[in-house]
Amino acid sequence: MDFLKIAIGNGVNVNKMKGWSSIPIGDVQNSAELAAIVVKNDDALGIKQAEALREQSGFPIPLIKVTDQVDEDQVTQKATEYEKQMVPGFLTDLINFAQAKPISFTTPGHHNGQYYDKHPAGVVFNKFFGKNLMFADTSDTVPQLGDTMTHAGTPLNA
Incomplete structure (x- = not known):
């Protein structure tokens, strides 16, 4: 997903880890953005x-x-x-679905926001909220996301 980062301590040398961004441990402003912390055992x-x-954070990072x-x-x-x-x-699941950018006719009012760019108000809307909002705004009938009506699948865990 590449939303969380790995904090790296002084003297720790890592190559670009596939799928992960890193941040120097001293630059971390919000520990909730971390997926791991790597430090030298003598630091x-x-x-x-x-x-x-x-x-x-109170989290077991x-x-x-x-x-x-x-x-x-x-x-x-x-x-x-x-x-x-x-x-x-x-x-x-929702992020993966939105990143696939499917055209969905289950919510035909916005067609994934493709018509927002055709009007100044839509341009402002997209610049403020971002295009992912419309790709993630989907009906409860999308099978890739489980069943949000009965809470079957990952909606139950959420």
Whole structure:
């Protein structure tokens, strides 16, 4: 999804981890945006910062202590597991559905917002809310999202 990030402590060298953005641990403003924290096991300041971020959020953000070698697969696995634990499956399904940008006739009033760009008010609307709003605004009859009427599938978990 690439919405959450991995905080990286001083001296931690990681290559671009597929599907994840990273942020220096000292630059984190909101610990809720993190999926994992990676620090060197001998970096007392980094560990202290990581523990403070976890305490501030109240969430069990994975804290991965590494030596000089970073197992990027382990970091990715821990971040993915945490994201799946914290983000409801229904939201993930909705994001995946919206990113596919299907034309839906179940909500014919907006046709995914494609006509909003043809009027100044629509342009302002799209610039304020963003185009994803219309792709995510869908009927309860879309099978990819489970059944929102009976709460079967991921809507039940949400």
